[in-house]
Amino acid sequence: xxxxxxxxxxxxxxxxxxxxxxxxxxxxxxxxxxxxxxxxxxxxxxxxxxxxxxxxxxxxxxxxxxxxxxxxxxxxxxxxxxxxxxxxxx
Numbered sequence: 001x002x003x004x005x006x007x008x009x010x011x012x013x014x015x016x017x018x019x020x021x022x023x024x025x026x027x028x029x030x031x032x033x034x035x036x037x038x039x040x041x042x043x044x045x046x047x048x049x050x051x052x053x054x055x056x057x058x059x060x061x062x063x064x065x066x067x068x069x070x071x072x073x074x075x076x077x078x079x080x081x082x083x084x085x086x087x088x089x090x
Contacts, residue, residue, distance in 0.1 A: 026041070
């Protein structure tokens with residue numbers, strides 16, 4: 001069962017130790033995106049967490065894959081030209 005998210009989560013603080021060069025790069029990107037450094041870091045962390053969760057999800061799904069069933073499904077798929085825009089690059 002999935003835990004419901006609190007609509008008003010409490011906020012936590014965490015002091016980061018960054019190299020000066022990484023901090024400068026982050027400041028530059030945050031400035032280009034017109035967001036605060038805090039918002040930039042929160043977004044970057046959220047993107048990384050989301051990516052890791054998605055990778056775990058697909059790894060778990062892959063354990064249930066049935067290669068023989070996929071092959072059978074593909075054998076019964078029509079042999080037609082791809083829709084315009086779906087072609088493989090040369």
